[in-house]
Amino acid sequence: MATTSAVRTQQSNFTNTILHGDCIEIMQQMPEASVDFILTDPPYLVNFHDRQGRTLPNDRNADWLRPAMAEAFRVLKDNRLMLCFYGWPRAEKFLEAWRNAGFRPVGHLVFRKSYTTKATDFLKYQHEQAYLLAKGRPPIMGSPLPDVQRLLYTGNKLHPTQKAVMSLVPVIRAYSLPGDVVLDAFCGSASTCAAALLTGRKYIGMEMDDAYFQQARDRMNRIHRRIAARRFSPFGIPTCGR
Ligand SMILES: C[S@@+](CC[C@H](N)C(=O)[O-])C[C@H]1O[C@@H](n2cnc3c(N)ncnc32)[C@H](O)[C@@H]1O
Secondary structure (H helix, E strand, O other), X not given: OHHHXXXXXXXXXXXXXXXXXXXXXXXXXXXXXXXXXXXXXXXXXXXXXXXXXXXXXXXXXXXXXXXXXXXXHHHEEEEEEEEEEEOHHHHHHHHHHHHHHOOEXXXXXXXXXXXXXXXXXXXXXXXXXXXXXXXOOOOOOOOOOOOEEEEOOOOOOOOOOOOOHHHHHXXXXXXXXXXXXXXXXXXXXXXXXXXXXXXXXXXXXXXXXXXXXXXXXXXXXXXXXXXXXXXXXXXXXXXXXX
């Protein structure tokens, strides 16, 4: 056991990197209690496919869910938070995995869309949802965030379920501090990582799909280049482009 943790703490620093592979295996290489906030958007377990035929790995089976949440809990520092999107048809599986890992639900957020993603016989889908989960007893940071947020439309050019960076910024600002490390273990096109970088945080992104990983890495490289060229405002908000 001592040997394992000695190996883990000697691992190179993953910050400001998009890592390619299975997040369970990658997180196993990370020291415990090494990230300050987790904002993640895993597959919803709904066999998603869009009009272009794009799909998501691991969206049909939940085998990865418990081990991934256990690793997320391990790498998160004590008394910190994770915000995790989830699919309502599999709510019980997500809650079971979070509780089993040690997380305590402390809130639930609705992200209201100005657009409809799907209509069933009964409802038009106009929101997404996420649980706010605590490891230990996080301190109160500023005034509480409203539990209804706006989810802007991205056009899903880089990824079929691409979240808007500007919709993630308020969450990152509410639950982390400048300089903190923000982890997204299911990063897709790196929207969380972009929001973290643009608000002065460090990021760690993980993505197993080859094409989405390329999109994520290229996107972060573009943002780093724009920051270096001072094409972002001093408040960390982009002045142009994605
Ligand atoms: C809902 S999408 C995230 C989209 C992202 N929020 C964005 O804005 O682009 C979930 C992502 O998790 C990835 N994924 C699924 N299982 C994974 C695993 N075990 N390790 C790493 N990535 C995984 C999928 O390939 C997919 O891109």
